[in-house]
Amino acid sequence: MRLTCPLCGERDRREFYYYGAEDYLHRPAEGAPLAEWDNYLHLRDNPAGVTKDLWYHEAGCSQWLLVTRNTVTHEVLGAEMVAGRAK
Amino acid sequence: MRYSGLKVITEGLFGNKGWTPAWRDPAPKAEYDVIIIGGGGHGLSTAYYLAKNHGITNVAVLEKGYLGGGNVGRNTTIVRANYFLPGNSEFYSHSMKLWEGLESELNYNVMHSQRGLINLFHSDGQRDAFVRRGNAMINQGDDAILLDRDGVREMLPYLDFDNTRFPIYGGLLHPRGGSARHDAVAWGYARGADQRGVDLIQNCEVTGIDIENGVVRGVQTTRGAMRAKKVGIVVAGRSSQVAAMAGMRLPIESHILQAFVTEGLKPVIHHVISFGMGHFYISQSDKGGLVFGGDLDFYASYAARGNLPMVEHVMEAGMTLMPMIGRAKVLRSWGGIMDMSPDGSPVIDKTHIDGLFIDCGWNYGGFKAVPASGWCMAHLMATGEPHEVARKFRLDRFATGHLLDEEGTGSQHNLH
Numbered sequence A: 001m002r003l004t005c006p007l008c009g010e011r012d013r014r015e016f017y018y019y020g021a022e023d024y025l026h027r028p029a030e031g032a033p034l035a036e037w038d039n040y041l042h043l044r045d046n047p048a049g050v051t052k053d054l055w056y057h058e059a060g061c062s063q064w065l066l067v068t069r070n071t072v073t074h075e076v077l078g079a080e081m082v083a084g085r086a087k
Numbered sequence B: 001m002r003y004s005g006l007k008v009i010t011e012g013l014f015g016n017k018g019w020t021p022a023w024r025d026p027a028p029k030a031e032y033d034v035i036i037i038g039g040g041g042h043g044l045s046t047a048y049y050l051a052k053n054h055g056i057t058n059v060a061v062l063e064k065g066y067l068g069g070g071n072v073g074r075n076t077t078i079v080r081a082n083y084f085l086p087g088n089s090e091f092y093s094h095s096m097k098l099w100e101g102l103e104s105e106l107n108y109n110v111m112h113s114q115r116g117l118i119n120l121f122h123s124d125g126q127r128d129a130f131v132r133r134g135n136a137m138i139n140q141g142d143d144a145i146l147l148d149r150d151g152v153r154e155m156l157p158y159l160d161f162d163n164t165r166f167p168i169y170g171g172l173l174h175p176r177g178g179s180a181r182h183d184a185v186a187w188g189y190a191r192g193a194d195q196r197g198v199d200l201i202q203n204c205e206v207t208g209i210d211i212e213n214g215v216v217r218g219v220q221t222t223r224g225a226m227r228a229k230k231v232g233i234v235v236a237g238r239s240s241q242v243a244a245m246a247g248m249r250l251p252i253e254s255h256i257l258q259a260f261v262t263e264g265l266k267p268v269i270h271h272v273i274s275f276g277m278g279h280f281y282i283s284q285s286d287k288g289g290l291v292f293g294g295d296l297d298f299y300a301s302y303a304a305r306g307n308l309p310m311v312e313h314v315m316e317a318g319m320t321l322m323p324m325i326g327r328a329k330v331l332r333s334w335g336g337i338m339d340m341s342p343d344g345s346p347v348i349d350k351t352h353i354d355g356l357f358i359d360c361g362w363n364y365g366g367f368k369a370v371p372a373s374g375w376c377m378a379h380l381m382a383t384g385e386p387h388e389v390a391r392k393f394r395l396d397r398f399a400t401g402h403l404l405d406e407e408g409t410g411s412q413h414n415l416h
């Protein structure tokens, strides 16, 4: 599997650290109800098909990437930088 | 039909013409008392104990493929009771006791072999942690023996003891740990359930769960609709999809775990060895193949095959630990879809829907749990109360903060 980093181009999967689903981008506000923290930390859609998840280009440019890929075929469909994304 | 040594001999003498299929191939009925979704190890053992322990026999197991085609037939078969946390400890201890009587219970040779499991350690700190784990195992009534370096050398002389990065300091031996034949466990439970009247229905994918006013009514399948008073979701790596049919979002992320087997060799590895620091473990099957594996590929996946970086990593770890295996040829590799939970521990619980139950979150340790999981899931579905040894496997423990994080790695799904 290879991921295309917007800064570094197509790179080997081993350069990246996988964190988890896109949910990690939606951190609840301080004092949010516990159910929101449960949603953020634990509960997942876990789709069989297209998903978006977070990868860190650890051995490259040190950017966090939001990667779109297919969990059934391992096809990588795109990647964008988390920094500077419109919220 | 009862299996026995005498039966094998007489059948051999008379041309093996008297064997009958191990289970029926029934057409689905319109209604059951209980429907179990998923014909893996846990679904089949649940059906077996519903019939055996609770006398509930109007039961169907619905399997989308063939029985035992999921993780139960893809794992590396380690059976152990070396857990640490209250909640896990008593559950796996109960499972081990069931394993020890399983062959006579099922009248089926599951080739359960208590050859001993050795977890290696490589530093003083790791030794202290293993002493603590060993004491927890002994307190639970199970067995653990601390081996020093020479003790390990006596049993496993072929390891590289002086590896620069991970010199071997010793190991924790769990004598009752070992392995079993994975397919046979599925088949044994399937046959036992069938003999007690359970319908095993293959090529039958559940596509919907019928719910009326918060009460489960039955399921929709590729072989038609079926009504049921109670439904159990027991589908391992596919838990999120099936639970979504009942409007649930689970604390599960599915990941791929690979395993490998070499050509058959003469007996050389007599134990199950785990080299945690290298993410590597190995045993030798009765056929002679070296069966080994490592860690997850680490990204969410539903492909029952992995990628090359983890293949390379596992081979390197194996060579680091026991350079002799470099001479063996790898025959096959494969993968299975693991239902990873945020604390590495499972769920056996009711859901917010009346009559709908779930058994999931087995991570990569659910083979050894097959007997106790079925036992406890059947107890829960029959009585409505959690079984004593599974009472901490609650679905709401994540929301309430009662996590069972055996490895203490935090709530990231792929770190357990």
Ligand SMILES: Cc1cc2nc3c(=O)[nH]c(=O)nc-3n(C[C@H](O)[C@H](O)[C@H](O)COP(=O)(O)OP(=O)(O)OC[C@H]3O[C@@H](n4cnc5c(N)ncnc54)[C@H](O)[C@@H]3O)c2cc1C
Pocket: B037, B038, B039, B040, B041, B042, B043, B062, B063, B064, B065, B066, B068, B069, B070, B071, B072, B073, B074, B075, B076, B077, B078, B079, B204, B205, B206, B207, B234, B235, B236, B237, B238, B242, B257, B258, B259, B293, B334, B335, B336, B337, B338, B362, B363, B364, B365, B366, B367, B368, B369
């Ligand atoms: C490579 C590998 C190594 C492992 N090693 C070990 C080990 O050494 N020790 C250990 O204890 N555990 C190990 N495990 C983990 C263990 O195999 C699993 O935790 C356990 O088998 C999961 O439970 P199961 O047997 O019920 O799952 P499965 O056999 O996967 O059963 C689930 C079944 O549900 C069916 N299903 C899914 N969706 C539907 C639907 N919609 N309708 C109908 N049916 C459906 C599937 O087809 C499948 O047959 C390993 C796993 C893998 C992949």
Ligand SMILES: [Zn+2]
Pocket: A005, A006, A007, A008, A009, A057, A060, A061, A062, A063
């Ligand atoms: Zn980059």
